[in-house]
Amino acid sequence: MSGGWHRCIQWKADAFGELYVLARSSNMAGVTYDIAIIGGGPAGATAAILLARRGRSVVVCEKEEFPRFKIGESLLPHSLRTLDELGVRGQLDAHALVKHGGEIATACGGRIRRFYFDEAIQLRDRTAFQVERAWFDRMMLDRAVECGAEVRQPCAVERCDFDDEGATLATSGGEIRARYVLDCSGRNAVLGQQFDLRRRYDHLQKFSVFAHYEGVQRDSGRDAALTRLIRGSRHWFWMIPLDDRRTSIGMVCDIADFRAARKTPVQMLDDAIAASSLMAGRMVGARRITEVHPVGDYSYRNTRFHGPRWLLAGDAAGFIDPIFSTGVFLAIHSGEKAAHALDGALRRPWTRLLRFPMYSRGLGRLMNRYLRFVSAWYSEGFVDVFTAPRPPFRIPQAVNSVLGGNVHPNFSVWWRLQIFYLVLRMQRRRENVSGFDRPAGDSLAGAEAR
Ligand SMILES: Cc1cc2nc3c(=O)[nH]c(=O)nc-3n(C[C@H](O)[C@H](O)[C@H](O)COP(=O)(O)OP(=O)(O)OC[C@H]3O[C@@H](n4cnc5c(N)ncnc54)[C@H](O)[C@@H]3O)c2cc1C
Structure with missing residues (x-):
């Protein structure tokens, strides 16, 4: 064969090969997005809005059609600045209830303390919102579309395969190719499960039942929209007003107590309400308007929050x-921080070596802070300190500041928190310290006895 023929055949073979690779890659992946976001809840929508506004090509895969029922309705003041930046504050002002603070009470109603965000030490924003999540999540995702993100819904991500250039996502709607993946899939934790990163908190093996009600009694004025936490000795309730009519009510107990009680979730919720004089009193004439949702074993953390081509945000x-209603706050906060980290990595790829670990460290520190508060809540002393008639040193106002989402507490908050933790430690040793007496709460055992 002459050299000419040989070169011609060789060229055709190469061209054919190239075409095959191109065709295969376009069949497999179509467009390569800058970022694929798994999940369109508050974390995913926040990141999608910010990234799309910076001109990044973003696809959000959300496995459910919105609107859908979702728990997690009480927001924290610190999210307001981000919600402003996302351009959704006007919608919240028009449609959501303004929350001024909360109330912690013992289940028998013997001790009650209200706390208002405008009394908290060093808290920038003085109010927050109570939202119906079906509405809130759809509004946020609509905003992401408005800002230029592509939302595929319903579209469930089944798996992500990573390589040096990015990731290929296997979804219920076909394959998607992206340079980076942000996992915001909530407690489904797609990447956490795929890489086996999830670790439970042994001391937080809890079970929760919740539903929406109409006709729950409220106070008047700004107290009407407070979040109410009612603490029994082995369980606690929340009451979160959603609008003029509806209230979210839920109960949390140890998962072991739920198993031992051998009741259905509906019975569990009804009996616990009936056994608390405070709850029962507020719910005279109330009517349940949704089904009762049970959820258990929900507390965990992944051992890593990033890899070379991925980040995790929110739940x-x-x-x-x-x-303490920190879920949506942490989702919005981490969605925002993850968006900054990803945008930076797309601008200068080598910076991801710094940005991703910094993102993980920051989120881990914040989670540790709230974990400490949550663990304190489940020790008896927390409610004692909070509901004491004259708590010294304005400790509740300092705790309130951090619980409002103050992510950088100053010295005046910090030293009060140290005293708070010290009192709790002493309380654990001796039953009663400096006049903080223990709340008398109704127990689940009491509920069963009735
Ligand atoms: C009992 C209970 C009460 C709570 N109360 C509060 C409260 O009062 N205030 C508060 O701030 N927080 C509360 N939370 C927490 C709050 O619900 C979550 O922290 C918050 O919703 C987290 O937002 P997210 O965006 O990370 O995840 P999510 O809101 O869970 O959103 C994740 C999204 O990902 C989608 N998804 C999941 N898997 C896939 C997949 N494979 N492919 C594609 N999409 C997928 C889901 O459909 C979902 O829409 C509560 C939680 C519980 C369990």
Whole structure:
């Protein structure tokens, strides 16, 4: 064969090969996005809005059609600045209830303390919102579309395969190719499960039952929209007003107590309400308007929050406990920080070596802070200190500041927190310290006895 023929055949073979590779890659992946986000809850929507606004090509895969029922309705003041930046504050002002603070009470109603965000030490924003999540999540995701993100819904991500250039996501709607993946899949934790990163908190093996009600009694004025936490000796309740009519009510107990009680979730919730004089009193004439949702074993953290081509945000990174309504705050906060880290990595790829570990460290530190509070809540002393008639040194106002989402407490908050932890430690040793007496709460055992 002459050299000419040989070169011609060789060229055709090469061209054919190239075409095959191109065709295969376009069949497999189509467009390569800058970022693929798994999950369109608050974490995913926050990141999608910020990244799309910076001109990044973003695809959000959300496995459910919105609106859908979701728990987690009480927001924290610190999220307000981000919600402003996302351009959704106007919608919240128009449609959501303004929350001024909360109330902690013992289940028998013997001791009650209200706390208002405007009394907290060093808290920038003085109010927050109570939202119906079906509405809130859809509004956030609509905003992401408005800002230029592509939202695929329903579209479940089944698996992500990573390589040097990015990731290929296997979804219920076909394959998607992206340079980076941000996992915001909530407690489904797609990457956490795929890489076996999830670790439970042994001391937080809890079970929760919740539903929406109409006709729950409220106070008037700004107290009408407070979050109410009612603490029994082995369980606690939340009451979160959603609008003029509806209230979210839930109960949390040890998962072992739920198993030992051998009751259905509905019975568990009804009996616990009936056994608490405070709850029962507020719910005279109330009517349940949704089904009762049970959820158990929800507290965990992943051992890592990043890899070379991926980050975890919101519940997909970890979930501590519902007690202080930190879930959506952490979701929005980490969605925002993850968006900054990813945008920086897309601008200068080598910076991801610094940005991703910094992101993980920051989120881990914040989670540790709230974990400490949550663990304190489940020790008896927390409610004692909070509901004491004259708590010294304005300790509740300092605790309130951090619980409002103050991510950088100053010295005046810090030293009060140290005293707070010291009192709790002493309380654990001796039953009663400096006049903080223990709350008398109704127990689940009491509920069963009735
Ligand atoms: C009992 C209870 C009470 C709570 N109360 C509060 C409260 O009062 N205030 C508060 O701030 N927080 C509360 N939380 C926590 C709050 O619900 C979560 O922290 C918050 O929703 C986290 O937001 P996210 O965006 O990380 O995840 P999510 O809101 O869970 O969103 C994740 C999204 O990912 C989607 N998804 C999951 N898997 C896939 C997949 N494979 N492919 C594609 N999409 C997927 C889901 O459909 C979902 O829409 C509570 C939690 C519990 C369990």
